[in-house]
Amino acid sequence: MAFVSMAASMPRAVFIASLVAALAMAAAGGAAAARGGRVIHLRFYMHDITGGPGQTAVQVVKGPGPAHPAMPGSHFGDTTVIDDALTEGDSAASRPLGRAQGAYTLASLGEPVLWVSMTVVLTGGAYNGSTIAVVGRDDVSASVRELAVVGGTGAFRRATGHVLWRTARMESRDHMVLELDVYATVPGASPPPPPRAAGAVRQEGLNLFNL
Ligand SMILES: *[C@@H]1O[C@H](CO)[C@@H](O)[C@H](O)[C@H]1NC(C)=O
Numbered sequence: 001m002a003f004v005s006m007a008a009s010m011p012r013a014v015f016i017a018s019l020v021a022a023l024a025m026a027a028a029g030g031a032a033a034a035r036g037g038r039v040i041h042l043r044f045y046m047h048d049i050t051g052g053p054g055q056t057a058v059q060v061v062k063g064p065g066p067a068h069p070a071m072p073g074s075h076f077g078d079t080t081v082i083d084d085a086l087t088e089g090d091s092a093a094s095r096p097l098g099r100a101q102g103a104y105t106l107a108s109l110g111e112p113v114l115w116v117s118m119t120v121v122l123t124g125g126a127y128n129g130s131t132i133a134v135v136g137r138d139d140v141s142a143s144v145r146e147l148a149v150v151g152g153t154g155a156f157r158r159a160t161g162h163v164l165w166r167t168a169r170m171e172s173r174d175h176m177v178l179e180l181d182v183y184a185t186v187p188g189a190s191p192p193p194p195p196r197a198a199g200a201v202r203q204e205g206l207n208l209f210n211l
Pocket residue numbers: 123124125128129200
């Protein structure tokens with residue numbers, strides 16, 4: 001209890017002054033760490049195809065309860081496992097950038113709210129091989145939803161941040177196109193992404209840029 005005995009032996013004003021100084025130093029340290037971090041912004045489109053040819057989303061749990069009040073035909077607890085394609089443009093035929101692998105569960109008794117937990121695995125471009133862990137609440141009635149970036153691997157090791165998530169359009173009854181803007185802060189010491197070899201990476205097309 002060195003801190004307590006030091007405090008007891010110190011005149012009160014001096015103790016408070018040193019406490020303030022210590023807090024200021026801690027705050028400065030935090031700001032410096034933030035300055036050392038890099039924000040990576042990615043935009044891509046996610047194709048959630050729940051039936052028909054090219055299905056990528058499969059319902060694995062059907063909730064046993066009554067029909068959901070806000071989502072006709074659905075039930076509390078309904079769970080779908082996904083391996084959705086990610087593309088650079090909103091067309092499924094545009095350049096593939098990766099997959100969104102995970103699941104979503106209808107997790108509100110009254111509202112049309114999904115709990116989403118997924119790994120974004122990037123399979124092309126500057127961050128090929130890296131992953132981003134995304135978790136959060138998807139209120140499908142809201143025009144923009146915010147989910148959390150809770151970690152990652154490779155270039156996204158120790159990432160924190162958020163994802164802005166919008167429904168871009170319905171391609172068909174079974175094919176929803178979502179637009180995702182990922183803002184991930186990675187520590188300055190994280191390994192930089194692989195070099196952007198000319199020809200291998202079209203930066204403007206990828207919509208990848210550092211803020
Ligand atoms: C991504 O990395 C994998 C493994 O290194 C490689 O086989 C693949 O060709 C790369 N893809 C692109 C589009 O660069």
